[in-house]
Each structure stands twice: as C-alpha cells, then as structure tokens.
Amino acid sequence: MLLYLHIPFCNSKCYYCAFNSYINKFSKQKEYMEAITLQLKNELKRFNPKYGSIKSFFIGGGTPSTIKPHMYKKFFDILEPYLQKNAEITVEANPNSTSLKWLKGMKKLGINRISIGVQSFDEIKLKKLGRNHTKNQAIEAVQNAHSIGIKNISIDLIYATSFDVNSDLDIAFSLPINHISSYALTLEKNTPFFKKIEFIDNSSKLANKFIKKVTSKFNQYEISNFGEYQSRHNLGYWRGDNYIGIGAGAVGFLKNERYYPYKNIEKYIDKPLHVEVEKISKSELNTEKIFLGLRSKVGVKKSILTTKQKLKTDILINEKKLTCKNEILYNSNFLLADEITLYIIS
Ligand SMILES: C[S@@+](CC[C@H](N)C(=O)[O-])C[C@H]1O[C@@H](n2cnc3c(N)ncnc32)[C@H](O)[C@@H]1O
Ligand code: SF4
Incomplete structure (x- = not known):
C-alpha cells in the first residue's frame, strides 16, 4: 500500500499550473495540518493496513516546502507504526523554499527522497514559466539536499517548449541526482498559459531528442520518469497498488473505489472526513x-x-x-x- 499527502500551498502560481494549490491561504496552514491528521486516522480505518505494510509515503503539492518540518510531526507520529522499515519517503520541494534548515528538519522526520521542482536552469525560460526561483537557487537546493545525506534526489524538468533542452540536461547531469521526472508542457484550461501555443513544441522530433539525451544517463522506466533509482511510489501507482490519499484535492484508491476529499481548503478543514466515493467498473x-x-x-x-x-x-x-x-x-x-x-x- 502507498500513501499520498497533498499540501495545497504555494508561494506563487506558475503560469502553466492547474494543480490544486493556493497562494493566499497561508493563514490556514495550522488548521490544515491538524485536519490531515484527522483524515489520516479515518483512512487508516478504511484501508486497514497492517503495521509495517505501507511501502511508500509521498508528500506532494502544491509546495510541501512551504510547511515547516515541526508541523508535519504529528502526521508522522500517527503514520510511523504503519510504515515499512525501509519505506520510501519522498517530499516535493521548490528551490526557493528548500533551505538547509528545512531539509535537515525533514530528514529528521524520516524523509529519504526529495523531488525538487527545477523545471529549467535557463533564467529566461524560468521567467516565462512564471517560476519564482533562479538557476542558482535550483542548483543550491540539489547541493544542499546532497550535502546533508539525502541519497535519492530527483528533479522535475519541463520540456516540449521552444527552448533548447540540451543545456538543461547538461547541468542536470553534473549534479548529484539519481532521477529525473520530465513533463511535456501542457497548456491547461484556466491558466494564463492556456493559449500560449507559440511557447510549446510538442513535436515527436523534440520529444525523441530529449528522451535520447536523458536515456544516455538514466533508464526510462515510464513515459516521464528516468532514473538509476526507480521510485517505488511511482512503480506502485503503475502496478495498480492501493493508495491512501490525504489532503485537499488528493485521491485515494482501494480495490474498485476512489475517494475524493474536498478540494477547497476551507471545506476540507471543516469536514476532513468527507470523501466523495467513485465506483470503478x-x-x-x-x-x-x-x-x-x-x-x-x-x-x-x-x-x-x-x-x-x-x-x-x-x-x-x-x-x-x-x-x-x-x-x-x-x-x-x-x-x-x-x-x-x-x-x-x-
Ligand atoms: C504539481 S507540481 C509540484 C511540485 C512543485 N510545486 C514545483 O512546482 O516544483 C509537480 C510537477 O508537475 C509539473 N507540471 C505541473 N503543471 C504542468 C504542466 N501544465 N505541464 C507540464 N508539467 C507540469 C511540473 O514539472 C511540476 O514540478
Ligand atoms: S508548478 Fe508547483 S509551485 Fe508552481 S503553482 Fe504548481 S504546484 Fe505551485
């Protein structure tokens, strides 16, 4: 069994992103982190995992690095008995909030894998995407994670744009990472990017060129994932494992049902045990x-x-x-x- 926790807070909204995340609700963080512990207790009853049976825990977002480590403590305390001894525990982080202090705090909680949202090392591309960090902050985030002994480091890159990907990959290859997730830019409805077709290059020629270069260093084990180390969490999803989904906008899956908690933060905080149930044929x-x-x-x-x-x-x-x-x-x-x-x- 797997567990996913969604953190729906971001420091800024990237122009292409349609994920469930909010930039103006930081005042709700404390109540939110309380609500997720209530939902966790409830879902543990529903999914009934044995002690020591959850093989992967993934904290995604939004931006999990907007939350201080001590605020995750209660959640980890409840979860701990259910985690496998060598469970993969991943946290997503954005370069501008991945400080050494935050990384050390998360490692102390048990994090052993980090996925850093780099997207690009090109300053102009970063600006065009609406990212609020620089190339150097991205490099420093990776180096900081490595320096404190986090062994499994992944970065996210966005390709399929009019920018050249070679230099992004050259810099990526020079860093102490063992995984890359790379997504073709999609123009999502209700984002400032929706009509920016001039920015996109979704030709198979570019995709093949990109994949050829990434695979010169890392094995491709899924359409968007490449690594020396292959994420257990990702593999679990693709194998059809059951997963508990905690937080606003998360999704849970058990046998032939999906569970959707509220997406809206206020509604979620008010009723964290509420889920919409979808039967899957x-x-x-x-x-x-x-x-x-x-x-x-x-x-x-x-x-x-x-x-x-x-x-x-x-x-x-x-x-x-x-x-x-x-x-x-x-x-x-x-x-x-x-x-x-x-x-x-x-
Ligand atoms: C939801 S984000 C969370 C990670 C983190 N907040 C960040 O942005 O770095 C996960 C990844 O999805 C990818 N992503 C989000 N929207 C996308 C889009 N419209 N097209 C391609 N990739 C996208 C980005 O690479 C991002 O790192
Ligand atoms: S891409 Fe990441 S940082 Fe940007 S708005 Fe989406 S979740 Fe937040």
Missing part, C-alpha cells in the same frame, strides 16, 4: 491497467485481457510494437502508449 480498471502498464516498464499481464484484446495484442506483437515475456506484454516506445491502448480497448 471492471472495464475501467482493465483500461487503466493496460494504459499504465504500457506507459511504463511494468507491462500488462496477458491474463487480464479479454479474448478480443488478446487478438489485438497478437497483431501488435507481430508488428513488433509489443513484446511478450513470461506472459507479460511490454511496450518499448512509451510515447505510443495512448495510441496502442486505444487500439487494444476499442
């Missing part, structure tokens, strides 16, 4: 398993496919678009995962 679960398996090195077990789907995958194997090993189907070009999934399920 067998065919939806099947589609998800195929889609996630083909986007990653996890692959798809043949046993979950219908007879009709098996016939289609046989055709894809013949066309060398899929391979099959030990009754598991693998896709070697993750960029084609959407297309292949659509063909299999239609």
